[in-house]
Amino acid sequence: MTPARIERLRQVLARRQPDLTVLTDYVHKGRNLSAIIRTADAVGISDVHCVIGDSDYKRFLGTSMGSHSWVDVHRYRELAPPVELLKTQGYQIVAAHLSPTAVDFHEVDYTKPTALMLGAERVGISEQGEAYADVHITVPMVGMVESFNVSVAAGIILTEARHQRQQAGLYDQQRIDQATYDRLFFEWGHP
């Protein structure tokens, strides 16, 4: 590795946000998942949780789903296990969901440990996902279409999260523990 490459890996690792993640609720289009994972990396997310569902699970085994090497993608067949894990770890579950009780996405405090839940193209957030969520958020729209593409919605909301975390100085200090830092530095440096 060149010194410039080493420096780049160190800069990225120093900005990883271990308490920000994405949880996809049966999103099944590979290109949407890829774009979401790519965006997650770009805002400093190190782990995403993808609930894929039984029928799609096999199809996604062994596929890279995009920026896999920079983001650890955890796959599940059901929503309960990742939600329970994240709740135990103190994350708020924020569902991007056009429900009657949803608030504007700017109103959430993304500097807290946060999991952004995203729904599938046709059915949106599942009934189960709706119930698990601590809050529903929407990105306001003023046109005729009823929704954004899910990866576009993810980009808009995660950019707000990045902005709030930047204001709060969360990218100015190392946030991941040293063991994780060392593991990722080794993995990325020796692919």
Added chain:
Amino acid sequence: MTPARIERLRQVLARRQPDLTVLTDYVHKGRNLSAIIRTADAVGISDVHCVIGDSDYKRFLGTSMGSHSWVDVHRYRELAPPVELLKTQGYQIVAAHLSPTAVDFHEVDYTKPTALMLGAERVGISEQGEAYADVHITVPMVGMVESFNVSVAAGIILTEARHQRQQAGLYDQQRIDQATYDRLFFEWGHP
């Protein structure tokens, strides 16, 4: 049409922003163009300009490219005609472009007549597009990937534009002229 439907069409038309548009610089993936057009509608854009290029032009003839019925999609084989048109009409050309002179996308005043120029997945903004642009902007990234998917970048930047225009009250008054309003009301109401 039901009264609720008529009311919805009127609300959307009353918020259309005739001085905000998107100009795609040889973006050729249909699904990216579709997602961009869908997002354009959602922020109140009525017209987008797509430079498709000779080899892809036929392929796109007759395809809907997404939310076509709500957004007028103008197609070109070259960049010069739409750029000259937009410049004559007083638009600033803002290129989303990771160049050394680019500024943070928050720094642009999107309440001015603005065309957001977007580049293709692999090659980005063309040399010609780079030269035509009044300003280059980037969405900051802190990860390993070099860029966002183009439709995700469009969503992030157009959301900032919508936000600025909302603050400035540009969605609180009818912005399109009455002739355009009447034409669109008729077209949308009688598909």
